[in-house]
Structure formats: structure tokens, C-alpha cells
Amino acid sequence: DTGVSQDPRHKITKRGQNVTFRCDPISEHNRLYWYRQTLGQGPEFLTYFQNEAQLEKSRLLSDRFSAERPKGSFSTLEIQRTEQGDSAMYLCASSLEGTRTGILSGANVLTFGAGSRLTVL
Amino acid sequence: SQKIEQNSEALNIQEGKTATLTCNYTNYSPAYLQWYRQDPGRGPVFLLLIRENEKEKRKERLKVTFDTTLKQSLFHITASQPADSATYLCALRQYNFNKFYFGSGTKLNVKP
Numbered sequence: 001d002t003g004v005s006q007d008p009r010h011k012i013t014k015r016g017q018n019v020t021f022r023c024d025p026i027s028e029h030n031r032l033y034w035y036r037q038t039l040g041q042g043p044e045f046l047t048y049f050q051n052e053a054q055l056e057k058s059r060l061l062s063d064r065f066s067a068e069r070p071k072g073s074f075s076t077l078e079i080q081r082t083e084q085g086d087s088a089m090y091l092c093a094s095s096l097e098g099t100r101t102g103i104l105s106g107a108n109v110l111t112f113g114a115g116s117r118l119t120v121l
Numbered sequence: 122s123q124k125i126e127q128n129s130e131a132l133n134i135q136e137g138k139t140a141t142l143t144c145n146y147t148n149y150s151p152a153y154l155q156w157y158r159q160d161p162g163r164g165p166v167f168l169l170l171i172r173e174n175e176k177e178k179r180k181e182r183l184k185v186t187f188d189t190t191l192k193q194s195l196f197h198i199t200a201s202q203p204a205d206s207a208t209y210l211c212a213l214r215q216y217n218f219n220k221f222y223f224g225s226g227t228k229l230n231v232k233p
């Protein structure tokens with residue numbers, strides 16, 4: 001396994017266009033997260049999946065954003081009608097956890113992908 | 122929600138010295154706290170994890186302390202090297218919450 005893969009690494013689009021990012025997590029990881037990071041800031045939580053179920057979404061995730069993880073493996077993040085404020089690095093991370101809630105010892109380390117940088121003109 | 126503060130000013134130190142980075146948080150105490158390293162244009166990479174009932178953790182030249190009374194974690198890199206130059210992020214997770222909150226990171230510059 002080569003870690004978490006994200007595609008594309010860079011995307012330049014015009015305002016109003018739709019974009020989709022893909023994330024392939026570490027195969028044995030059951031949890032997948034999406035974060036957004038702007039210059040000089042830390043990653044901000046967007047959403048996460050436990051297997052194929054989307055369990056939590058941030059208020060940052062407006063109606064223009066949608067994420068899926070159809071078979072509990074790869075995930076996609078789609079942004080519709082992009083705005084200049086959507087320009088950011090979109091980070092995907094995966095982790096291994098045994099239960100839906102709570103914290104298990106020995107787990108909960110996030111493995112990040114290299115990110116997908118979005119520029120909206 | 123949690124507020125996590127890291128020094129936004131870059132930390133410039135000389136090679137061989139010890140770098141100390143600070144992470145302060147407000148509101149609830151985290152179940153555990155993590156430190157990540159991030160290089161430009163790359164995703165964060167996990168370094169160390171410390172739980173709320175632990176005072177100190179070490180890994181090679183890295184040391185993390187956790188003071189739940191002060192609501193603070195310190196991250197130390199001893200015998201720093203230019204290759205340690207990067208942005209260091211702290212992240213915390215609370216009990217019964219399944220997301221990680223990140224600080225804005227501190228950029229470390231180690232000069233030869």
C-alpha cells in the first residue's frame with residue numbers, strides 16, 4: 001500500500017464551474033476525513049466517513065459541497081458552482097478505528113494525502 | 122468548539138539548538154493531543170501522540186509534554202537540523218468527538 005492518494009494534485013477552474021476531487025485511503029482504514037486548508041492556517045474539518053456512512057459534516061460544508069464514499073473505499077468531494085473563496089488545499093486523511101464513537105487506544109492517527117490544490121479564477 | 126493557539130510567528134534557531142514549540146487550547150480537555158509536521162505543498166505527517174493521563178512522550182530527538190492544568194503542550198526538537206525546518210501543527214481530539222481540531226501551525230527555520 002502506498003498511503004493515501006489524492007487526485008488531481010492541482011486544479012485551476014473558473015468561477016461557477018464544478019470540480020471533483022478523489023481520495024484513495026489506505027486500504028485497511030475504515031475512517032476517511034476531508035479537511036480544507038488555506039495559506040497560513042491549519043486544516044479545517046469538513047466531513048468524515050466511517051466505512052460508507054457519512055457521520056458528520058461541518059458547517060463549513062455548504063450545500064454546494066457533497067462528499068461520497070460509495071463502497072467504503074475511495075471517496076469523492078464535489079464542489080458545485082465554485083467561488084473564489086473555495087480556493088484552498090483540500091486534504092484527505094484516513095485512519096483505523098474500531099467503533100463508531102469513542103476513542104480506542106492505539107488508533108486515531110491520521111494519515112494524510114498530499115492534497116488537491118484548488119484555484120478558482 | 123475548541124480553540125487551539127500556536128505561535129504564528131516563525132521560530133528561527135541555530136542548528137544544534139533545541140527548538141520548543143507551544144500549543145495552547147481552550148474549553149474542554151482533549152482525550153489526546155498529536156503533533157504533525159507539514160512541508161510546503163504536502164499533507165501533514167504524524168509525529169507523536171500524547172494522552173491526557175501522560176505527562177511526557179519521547180521519540181528519538183522529539184519530546185512532547187502535556188499539562189492539562191495549563192492546557193498546554195510543548196513540542197521539543199533537540200539537536201535541531203536544517204532538515205527539521207517545516208511547519209509543525211498540533212491537533213487535539215476530545216472524548217466522544219470523532220474529529221481532530223488543528224492549530225494554525227508554527228513554522229520552524231533551522232539555520233546551519
